[in-house]
Amino acid sequence: MSGRDARAWTAAAVFGALWGAAEVTLGALLSAARVPLGGVVMASLGVVCLVTARRLHPAPGQSLAMGAVVAFLKVFSMGGLLLGPVVGILTEALAVELAFSALGVRLPAAMLGGAAALASAPAWMLLWAALLTGPEAVQVVERAMRMAAATAGWRGATSGGLVAALVSAVAVVGAGVGAMAWRLAGRVVARVRGRA
């Protein structure tokens, strides 16, 4: 990140602080209360902060720097450093960074980044569960999922297809969150600078 001034860095720090504050308060609460889809809610808040900062002060590497800042702040979360959320935060930041680097600071990049960021949460969860339970248990779950899919009318479904369907559904929600974040960021830019 080599912006013309310090704004790209201060944006990474201040919007990282905003996201970090949400992670250590609301994130810890949702996690402790085992609220379903709590990870998706937190990832959505992260996408809003990442997209707004990038739209205000675009600079390559800014989203990654913000991810590192939030991972650092997560150390102050109740219960100390939690490896899973830290990996999740860094993955989200990387997804948004790659999307903006590839497509430029535009709406499609925000949608792609949002989709990848939100889809990374269930992808990590499934990978983590597969690693912990072992290959035999994964086979059992695969069989059960295929049976459930067949019962629901989706015959010949593979486990890869089922996982892809789940991740894609979350990715669609993520694309919507990315678009909403882009719109919100536009309103913030207009409010701060007096133009969109």
Added chain:
Amino acid sequence: MKKKLAFALAAAALGVAFLRWSPGPWLALLAATAAALLFEPAALRRAWTGRTLVSILLASGVTGVAVAWSASAPAGIRAGLAMLLRVLVVVVVASLASRHVDHESWRRALARLGLQRVGLACGLALNAMPHLVEAWRDAWIALAVRRRRRHPRWRDLPALAETLLAHAARLVDETAVAAALRGSLALGPRPPVLEGCSPLVVVLTGRSGAGKTPAAERLAGALAAGGVPVFGFLQPPLWLDGRKAGFDIVDIRSGARAVLGRRRDAEGQHGTPFVFHEEGFALARKALAAPPRDAVLVVDEIGPVELRGEGHWPAVAQAWKAARPRAAVLTLRRQLIPAFLGLLGATDVVVVDAEDEPDAATAALAALSPALPPGPR
């Protein structure tokens, strides 16, 4: 040493636990337990609480039963046991990490990776966090009062988010401007320090309107009248209703004048309320180009923009290196003096405060005298 060994054992335990090798989980549990005993035995007690153990046993039992039902009983036992051991390992390693990976070790790791600016951003974020939480609370209360309800409605959340994000955006600008005004180069791009022998530097300082520019103008006139070659530029301000409305550039040698900046609050550039004009920069470049030998360089004024290597800085740096002036007179804001002197590599420095000196031009001329040729001045 003990800490390093414990962390190596914990990392090895995490790696071995997930190998498709039947003794793997057992060895991993051994390594994780050894790491905890070596470094902090209490971590085991904290990690393996009764409630956690019951949960792990239940989850592993369900997995084992599912695999036994699907394949065979021995396969079920193996799968359940392997999962039990893996989760025990993960819980111990996570417990060790949560206690011993603190913000200081994070900062050290970032510095070791050459990411000092990320470390500074982390520190800034840590300071900004309580302020942002307070801003969120204030926005929430303000909205509740406006809606005449104890709590705002769910549909008010987007407006709240917009308010908070706009507040954060303003904080970004204020922080960057504050850092620039204090001459902090830590987060912005910094131009390289000018190497080589520095001439005598006389710094004219004082608050805005203290008379720095008139003093520099009188000093340049006195030097020229005394036969000392002078080059550089002045930046006379324009005042309107007691407010600085802009500034021009004046070439000291030719007397040519051009517009440099005009106040346009909403469209200000470089974090200032002014819009800059290229003709002003062009005249400044011309004023600093082809300098006479053994001359005195006068630069009135350089600021945060130049500290980032922009504005007049490339021309000033070029003149500093190429012309080798016998002395330099710079007008600077007080808080920027250390940063600029560091950037110029200046060691022989006299500071003249226009607020304290009744005749700053005469005081600056006296400060310059060791570098001036003998003769009438």
